[in-house]
Amino acid sequence: MWSRCGRPVHIVDRNPLQLERASAQIQKLRQTWPLGSLPGDRTNTAWGAFAVSSPDGLADSLGQSWLAIECVPEVRPLKRSILQELDVLAPADVIVASNSSSFTISELLQGFQLQSPDRFASIHSYWPPETTPVEIMGAESTRPEILQTLMTQAAAHGFQPFLVRRSSTGYIYNRIWAAIKRETLQVLDEGVATAAEIDGLFKAVLQTPKGPCAQMDTVGLDVVLNIEEHYAEERPELPKAPRTYLEKMIAGGKLGVKSGEGFFKYEETK
Structure with missing residues (x-):
């Protein structure tokens, strides 16, 4: 660019x-x-x-x-x-x-x-x-x-x-997006829905090409965890469950697109 x-x-x-x-x-x-x-x-x-x-x-x-x-x-x-x-x-x-x-x-x-x-x-x-x-x-x-x-x-x-316009952790979009990510992980942790079901519903309602799980896979789940940990430093009241869920996925080698598997599986790209 x-x-x-x-x-x-x-x-x-x-x-x-x-x-x-x-x-x-x-x-x-x-x-x-x-x-x-x-x-x-x-x-x-x-x-x-x-x-x-x-x-x-x-x-x-x-x-x-x-x-x-x-x-x-x-x-x-x-x-x-x-x-x-x-x-x-x-x-x-x-x-x-x-x-x-x-x-x-x-x-x-x-x-x-x-x-x-x-x-x-x-x-x-x-x-x-x-x-x-x-x-x-x-x-x-x-x-x-x-x-x-x-x-x-x-x-x-x-x-x-x-x-x-003012100093803001997460800027504008990522502050709002963080809440969506956090609730998505909470829904997954509670067994309310699968990643495919969450993304399917999200895309159907908002008419977007990607749901939150696919978007997190694109960013990298290790990066998502780093960001969540930073938010938690500033806001100790945030729930721990979403970060624990990410930690388990990362421990299993599921980092998203870059590792070939996260919430979804991906073909290796060169």
């Missing part, structure tokens, strides 16, 4: 296999969603190049960029270490953002002595370009013009941006 306006995109990962997979997925998505197929494409005539590199090339990549987004797993210490590294390496005019799906940027930066604390924000994307909305959220220290730039640029690149 960020390469739709012709600008180069740098992908940095310490795992060479992940870089190889990312490159293949980008090429596949470019064929699926060609230029001109999204609202923001009216003036977009060429794809931007994408470059992949190890962390050794991070400083060089940042020197050629206006925006850096961390997309590491939903583990707070890991995200905090990456953001702290980006603060040191990224030139002062580079916006630094987290793609966390539940942690606020304020929470991730808490306790840090940053060189440029006013350039940090959160940008949560879903599965672009299949799902184009993004949520943009600042910290108390974020300059307003940073948020405006992100809103403008996200729209220009084919996203549908939504501004989160």
Whole structure:
């Protein structure tokens, strides 16, 4: 998505296999969603190049960029270490953002002595370009013009941006979605319905392509558990049963699409 306006995109990962997979997925998505197929494409005539590199090339990549987004797993210490590294390496005019799906940027930066604390924000994307909305959220220290730039640029690149007006764990959509996930897991744990029955009813009522169980499988059940544990830290009154249900599935190797089985079974993809 960020390469739709012709600008180069740098992908940095310490795992060479992940870089190889990312490159293949980008090429596949470019064929699926060609230029001109999204609202923001009216003036977009060429794809931007994408470059992949190890962390050794991070400083060089940042020197050629206006925006850096961390997309590491939903583990707070890991995200905090990456953001702290980006603060040191990224030139002062580079916006630094987290793609966390539940942690606020304020929470991730808490306790840090940053060189440029006013350039940090959160940008949560879903599965672009299949799902184009993004949520943009600042910290108390974020300059307003940073948020405006992100809103403008996200729209220009084919996203549908939504501004989160106050710091909110889970942003807007994921706070509401968390309640649906939690009740789905509770229904399963109580034996009220099967995953297939839940998803069938959900899709029939709301006319959506996926039900909550299939959606959790797509995200990854380990990621879903990490997010739920974070919510539970802030809200101890939340029921434990949904997290226990996920823990049992994960212990059995059922992580969702990426492991070939979660609530449903999936064919191996290469």
